[in-house]
Amino acid sequence: VVAQLLERDTNLSDQVSSTWGEILLTETVNSMKLKTPAFDRLERLAQVLMLEENEDYDDDEMTLDKDVPRKTAAELKQLMIQMFEKYFLATSPERRVVSFRVYSQKGKSIYEANKGKPGVLSSYDDSRHLKQYLSSWPLAPYWIQK
16 A cells, blocks of 8 residues: 555656646645645655555655654554444444435425435525534645544
């Protein structure tokens, strides 16, 4: 995975796509500080995923934070398990779920039957109203927060 994240763009179209992709990811952010694209996002992720035992990648070649300690495979596995248990496990109090349904013309009767029920958003205004009150709605992209 680390090798794939650190793979360089081989042609101009790949490089343009990557660069504009990072710029567009910050388009919806309101804060000017957080609007700065994180062009090193993949390198940061690779650095976090690098194992202590992995000597294939030299820290001197990476222009990132030298204070990020490398983890052993067991430590990284434990962190992944903790994240799964905290955010994805069905019994976790931190878990949040959003379910979307798109109805075709055939399902119009089902849509009409559910329209207006508690917890069912049936219009763009409903979704905008909900967005105002979501405490879990991210204030900044995950790759910019420290």
